[in-house]
Amino acid sequence: MSTESTITRATAEIVRRFANLSTTRDGAVVEGRQLIRLAANSIRATHRGQLADAERQLTEAQRRLEALCAALRPYPNLYWAGYVQDAMKEVAEAAITLAMVTDRPLPSPTDLGVEDAAYLNGLAEAASELRRDVLDSLRAGDLPRAERLLTVMDDVYSALVTVDLPDAMTGGLRRTTDALRAVLERTRGDVTLAAVQGRVEVALRQLLGDGFGSDSGDVQVPAGRSGGKVTGVPAPKP
Structure with missing residues (x-):
C-alpha cells in the first residue's frame, strides 16, 4: 500500500469523525x-404561583437534559465544552427555586443529574431569585414568609462562602456568590424596614386606639391622655 493511499484513507476517516462530531455539537x-x-x-x-x-416545564427540562447527557458522554470534549454545563445550571436553578418557594426539601445533584459545579452555581442563583418572592410577600403583608425566604437566602450564602476552591473547578462560583451577597x-434591608414599620404601626394603633385610621381626617385621642380631640392633624394612613 502506497504512502499516498494511507494518508488519504486516514484523512478521510478523520474528516468523517469530525463531521459526525460537528453534527453532534450543533x-x-x-x-x-x-x-x-x-x-x-x-x-x-414558580414566581407567579403557577406551580403545576x-x-x-421542569419535568420536561430534566427529561431532555438526561437525554442530552447520555448522547454526549461518548464525546467528553463536547460534554465539558460549557453549553451543557450552562443548561445543567439553569435546570438546577429552576428545581431549587421551586423547592425553596414551596418549602420542600432541596433536590441533590444526583436527584437532578447535574455536575457539582453546575449545582452550586444554580443554588446561588436560585437564592438570588428568592428576592422577588420576598418583595411579593412584603407587598402582600406576609412578613413571616418574607423572613423565612430571607433565612433561606442567608443559609445558602453562608454555605457557599465557605467554598474556597479555584474557579476552574467550581465554574466561577466565587463571582456568583458575590452577586448573591449583594442581593x-x-x-435584608427591605425586610428589616418592613419589620420596623410594622412594629411602629402596631405601637401607633395601641397609642391612638380607635382613632387610628379614622375617616374623619382628625385623630381621636383616647380620653385620659389629652382630654379631647386633636384637630388639624391628618389621620395616619393604614
Whole structure:
C-alpha cells in the first residue's frame, strides 16, 4: 500500500469523525438553548404561583437534559465544552427555586443529574431569585414568609462562602456568590424596614386606639391622655 493511499484513507476517516462530531455539537447547542428556555419558563411560573406549570416545564427540562447527557458522554470534549454545563445550571436553578418557594426539601445533584459545579452555581442563583418572592410577600403583608425566604437566602450564602476552591473547578462560583451577597444585603434591608414599620404601626394603633385610621381626617385621642380631640392633624394612613 502506497504512502499516498494511507494518508488519504486516514484523512478521510478523520474528516468523517469530525463531521459526525460537528453534527453532534450543533444538536447539543440547540438542545442546550431549549433546556435553558424551559428552565426559565419554570422559574417564571414558580414566581407567579403557577406551580403545576412550573412542575411540568421542569419535568420536561430534566427529561431532555438526561437525554442530552447520555448522547454526549461518548464525546467528553463536547460534554465539558460549557453549553451543557450552562443548561445543567439553569435546570438546577429552576428545581431549587421551586423547592425553596414551596418549602420542600432541596433536590441533590444526583436527584437532578447535574455536575457539582453546575449545582452550586444554580443554588446561588436560585437564592438570588428568592428576592422577588420576598418583595411579593412584603407587598402582600406576609412578613413571616418574607423572613423565612430571607433565612433561606442567608443559609445558602453562608454555605457557599465557605467554598474556597479555584474557579476552574467550581465554574466561577466565587463571582456568583458575590452577586448573591449583594442581593442578600438589599433584601435584608427591605425586610428589616418592613419589620420596623410594622412594629411602629402596631405601637401607633395601641397609642391612638380607635382613632387610628379614622375617616374623619382628625385623630381621636383616647380620653385620659389629652382630654379631647386633636384637630388639624391628618389621620395616619393604614
